[in-house]
Structure formats: C-alpha cells, structure tokens
Amino acid sequence: MRCLISLVTSLVVAAMAPAADKPNVLFIAIDDLNDWVGPLGGHPQVKTPHMDALAARGTTFTNAHCQSPLCNPSRTSLLTGLRPSTTGVYGLAPWFRTDPRYKDLTTLFQWFKKNGYHTLTTGKIFHGGYPPKGERPAEVDVFGPPGVIQPRPQQKFVKTPDNHPLVDWGVFPEKDEDCFDYDIATWAVQTLREKPSGPWFFAVGFQHPHVPCYAPQKWFDLYPADQLILPQVKEDDRDDLPRFASYLHWKLPEPRLKWLQEAKQWKPLVRAYLASISFVDAQVGRVLQALQDHGYEKNTIVVLWSDHGWHLGEKGITGKNSLWDRSTRVPLIFAGPGIAANAKCHRPAELLDVYPTLLELCGLPANQRNEGISLVPQLKDAKAPRERPAITTHNPGNHGIRTEKWRYIVYADGSEELYDMENDPHEWTNLANKPEFAHVKKELARWAPAKSAPPMPGSAHRILTFDNGLPVWEGQEIKPNDPFPEK
Ligand SMILES: [Ca+2]
Numbered sequence: 097m098r099c100l101i102s103l104v105t106s107l108v109v110a111a112m113a114p115a116a117d118k119p120n121v122l123f124i125a126i127d128d129l130n131d132w133v134g135p136l137g138g139h140p141q142v143k144t145p146h147m148d149a150l151a152a153r154g155t156t157f158t159n160a161h162c163q164s165p166l167c168n169p170s171r172t173s174l175l176t177g178l179r180p181s182t183t184g185v186y187g188l189a190p191w192f193r194t195d196p197r198y199k200d201l202t203t204l205f206q207w208f209k210k211n212g213y214h215t216l217t218t219g220k221i222f223h224g225g226y227p228p229k230g231e232r233p234a235e236v237d238v239f240g241p242p243g244v245i246q247p248r249p250q251q252k253f254v255k256t257p258d259n260h261p262l263v264d265w266g267v268f269p270e271k272d273e274d275c276f277d278y279d280i281a282t283w284a285v286q287t288l289r290e291k292p293s294g295p296w297f298f299a300v301g302f303q304h305p306h307v308p309c310y311a312p313q314k315w316f317d318l319y320p321a322d323q324l325i326l327p328q329v330k331e332d333d334r335d336d337l338p339r340f341a342s343y344l345h346w347k348l349p350e351p352r353l354k355w356l357q358e359a360k361q362w363k364p365l366v367r368a369y370l371a372s373i374s375f376v377d378a379q380v381g382r383v384l385q386a387l388q389d390h391g392y393e394k395n396t397i398v399v400l401w402s403d404h405g406w407h408l409g410e411k412g413i414t415g416k417n418s419l420w421d422r423s424t425r426v427p428l429i430f431a432g433p434g435i436a437a438n439a440k441c442h443r444p445a446e447l448l449d450v451y452p453t454l455l456e457l458c459g460l461p462a463n464q465r466n467e468g469i470s471l472v473p474q475l476k477d478a479k480a481p482r483e484r485p486a487i488t489t490h491n492p493g494n495h496g497i498r499t500e501k502w503r504y505i506v507y508a509d510g511s512e513e514l515y516d517m518e519n520d521p522h523e524w525t526n527l528a529n530k531p532e533f534a535h536v537k538k539e540l541a542r543w544a545p546a547k548s549a550p551p552m553p554g555s556a557h558r559i560l561t562f563d564n565g566l567p568v569w570e571g572q573e574i575k576p577n578d579p580f581p582e583k
Pocket residue numbers: 127128166167306403404
C-alpha cells in the first residue's frame with residue numbers, strides 16, 4: 097500500500113513538475129535496420145559498439161515489432177499513435193494530413209510541444225519529403241537538414257533486375273565525412289553543443305542501412321568477405337506458405353535470393369548491409385557522445401528504434417513487405433532516468449507503444465487517442481507482465497500476431513500461418529494446417545484488428561487490395577495461376 101501511495105505521489109509530482117524540470121528526449125530513428133544489432137543478436141558477426149553501450153545503460157526490447165513493414169505506414173503509426181488499420185495509411189503515399197479526418201490529429205511532436213517542449217528534427221523521421229515544406233512549422237519547431245541520399249556514384253555498382261536507382265550496394269564514398277548520415281549526426285552534435293532551450297524533444301533520423309547500402313571501405317573491412325556468415329535459409333521454405341503470402345511482396349525492386357545467387361551478389365549485399373549498419377552505429381555514437389559531453393546524459397530519455405526489418409535472402413526474398421519476424425522485428429532500446437540499466441525485456445512490444453511510453457516517462461498527460469500501451473512497467477522491471485501481443489498489419493486484412501511463443505498470420509482471404517518461435521525461430525515450419533493447433537490459432541486470431549480501414553485516398557506504392565475476392569497489387573490484378581515473380 098505504501099508502495100502504491102508513493103507511486104501515486106510520484107506520478108502526481110511528475111505531472112505537476114514545471115516543464116523546465118522535465119527530462120529531454122533524444123529520439124533516434126534508423127531506417128530499414130533489422131535485428132542485426134549486438135543487443136538482438138540477429139547476425140553473429142555484426143559490430144555495433146555504440147548501440148551495445150546504449151543497451152548497457154538501458155532496456156532493450158528483444159521482441160519489438162513494427163506496425164507495418166514499410167517506411168511511411170510504420171512511421172505514420174508511431175508518430176500518430178494509431179494503427180495502419182485505423183488510419184488506412186498502408187503505402188509509401190500519402191502524407192496522412194491529406195485526409196481531413198487527420199488534419200488536426202496531435203502527433204508525438206505536437207503533444208510534446210503542447211506540453212512545453214521545444215521540438216527539433218533532422219534526417220528521416222517522417223517518410224520521404226513529408227511533411228510538405230509549407231506544413232513544417234505546424235509540425236515541428238525546428239527542421240534541421242532533411243535526409244537526402246547524396247552523394248551517389250555516377251553509375252550504380254550493381255545492375256539489379258528492376259534496376260531501381262536506389263537498389264545498389266558497394267564501397268562509396270571514400271570518407272565518412274562525405275556520407276549524408278554523417279552530416280545529420282554533425283548537425284545533431286552542433287545543436288546539442290549550442291544547448292537548445294529546454295526541455296527539448298529532438299528527433300534524429302538516419303537512413304543507413306536503407307538501400308543504397310553504401311559505406312566507406314573501413315566499414316567493409318570489419319567483415320572480411322572470406323569469413324562472412326550468410327543468413328540461414330531453407331531451400332523449400334516457401335512450399336508450405338499459402339499463396340496469399342506472396343501477394344504481399346508480389347513485385348518489388350529489391351531482388352530475390354535466386355537472382356542474388358545467380359549473379360553472385362548475395363555475399364556482397366550481406367556485407368554491404370553489415371558495413372552500413374556499423375557506419376550508422378558510429379553516427380549514433382557521435383550523437384550519444386555529444387549528449388554526454390554537454391551534460392545531458394543524466395536528464396535525457398534516449399529511445400532508439402528502426403521502422404521495420406529487412407530480408408537478406410530468408411524466404412527467398414530481400415527487402416521488407418512481409419509479416420514474418422525478418423520484416424517486423426526491430427531494435428527498440430530505451431535509456432535514461434527511470435529506466436532499468438542493462439535489462440532485456442522479452443515481452444512483446446510495438447512501435448505504437450513509443451508515444452504513450454515517452455509521455456509517461458516525461459510526466460506528460462496521456463493522449464486518449466493513443467492505441468499503444470505504455471512500456472514503463474517493463475522499463476522498470478523487464479519481467480513485468482504484458483497481455484497484448486505485437487500486431488503488424490500490411491495492407492487491409494493482413495495481420496501478424498506475435499507473442500513470446502507464437503507467430504500467427506492471417507491474410508485477407510482467410511489463409512493462415514502459425515510458427516512455434518521457441519522451437520522454430522526461423523519460421524520454417526508452418527503449423528497452421530495441423531488440427532492440434534486449432535485452439536492456438538483461435539486464441540491468437542482474436543487480436544487481429546476486427547476491421548481494416550480501406551487505403552486512405554491517395555494511397556500508392558506497395559498497395560495490395562482484396563476486394564470481392566480479387567487480389568490487386570499496385571493497381572494490377574493478380575490472376576490465380578500467375579507464378580510468383582522470381583525477379
Ligand atoms: Ca524504412
């Protein structure tokens with residue numbers, strides 16, 4: 097009881113504290129970074145000393161998942177606090193404010209501003225060029241340099257089947273100082289040195305290891321080609337998948353494993369992705385060093401997250417756009433006041449939870465529209481229970497449900513997958529057709545959003561619909577006998 101009274105008292109005190117006493121927030125977003133980071137152990141050779149150090153002074157969620165395995169919908173969900181199935185943002189377009197229903201929605205930035213915080217951003221936080229220039233002052237106080245993928249080599253290094261200009265990898269440019277993410281970190285470091293008025297909420301978004309996977313030679317040298325370990329794949333892994341699983345990534349600019357193997361590009365891509373991760377880790381390190389150098393470490397909540405994962409050959413594909421762990425599992429690390437150090441939490445967590453978690457950590461009033469749940473109980477005690485699984489949606493009606501033991505997927509046509517993640521962490525054996533697991537599927541299926549909003553007007557890029565039994569990928573009907581595109 098005394099414990100409860102003191103908890104209530106501390107909550108009341110926190111809520112009444114003047115803004116000046118509140119912790120700052122450093123919000124670090126990384127693009128397309130899967131679980132290949134030291135604290136998650138997704139790749140045995142990856143070197144991420146700065147993320148390791150952050151994890152050592154904070155709490156890592158080892159079972160955190162994005163709400164959508166794609167940039168714009170994932171980021172929109174985190175920043176609005178709403179699921180893709182609520183807003184209808186599933187594709188790389190549109191900017192969510194184009195929908196009159198969300199014109200006045202208060203984003204994470206705006207909630208902090210409303211509660212006395214100075215807000216700043218640089219690099220990729222919202223997707224692409226969002227928000228449009230004229231709308232920026234209404235979204236964030238200070239817009240630093242946006243994320244622009246420059247410089248680029250005169251020609252692509254790798255001629256991929258689709259030959260999308262960004263789908264490329266190799267040693268480039270010569271020096272760290274010439275990389276765009278280096279400039280983003282530099283701007284963040286300078287801004288911290290100049291001591292922004294506070295309390296502040298500062299978002300820093302890095303684009304590595306998103307394609308193109310370019311990094312200077314020294315980062316490739318960390319991963320000698322002759323010792324490189326490739327991801328484990330199972331040759332016939334797709335044979336037990338429902339056909340609908342392929343519709344989610346029917347055609348992508350990211351090449352398939354078959355092409356990588358034939359072109360002898362699998363190893364170079366894996367190596368370039370690892371090099372890009374270590375490069376971005378170093379940029380994270382520069383910003384965290386500045387936090388320490390300028391006396392902010394003790395009073396700043398740091399949250400580091402990635403918008404979704406990335407396949408590097410698993411299930412025969414590269415890229416995202418699937419409901420398996422390889423696409424949905426993301427780094428999510430919190431450190432700072434009120435957060436247990438050197439802790440790992442294995443409970444499911446959602447990126448959607450970041451919004452309410454930061455509000456609670458900073459003693460700000462909760463936003464009743466948030467669909468996520470605060471992770472503060474798990475940040476104090478990693479073993480604290482959590483009832484809700486992590487739920488990922490990719491286009492209307494396709495949902496993945498992840499508990500500590502299970503991964504369940506249901507597609508818009510009703511077809512299913514079920515994996516025992518404790519005994520089959522690669523999701524190789526689909527148990528959905530085994531009658532003995534019918535009760536497990538039923539229990540998990542109740543977590544899938546009952547309704548998926550139709551794609552928001554203006555939706556485009558990687559949109560899959562299934563209206564009246566007709567699968568349509570990016571505006572083109574998929575016929576029942578069309579073979580899965582191998583390129
Ligand atoms: Ca992304």
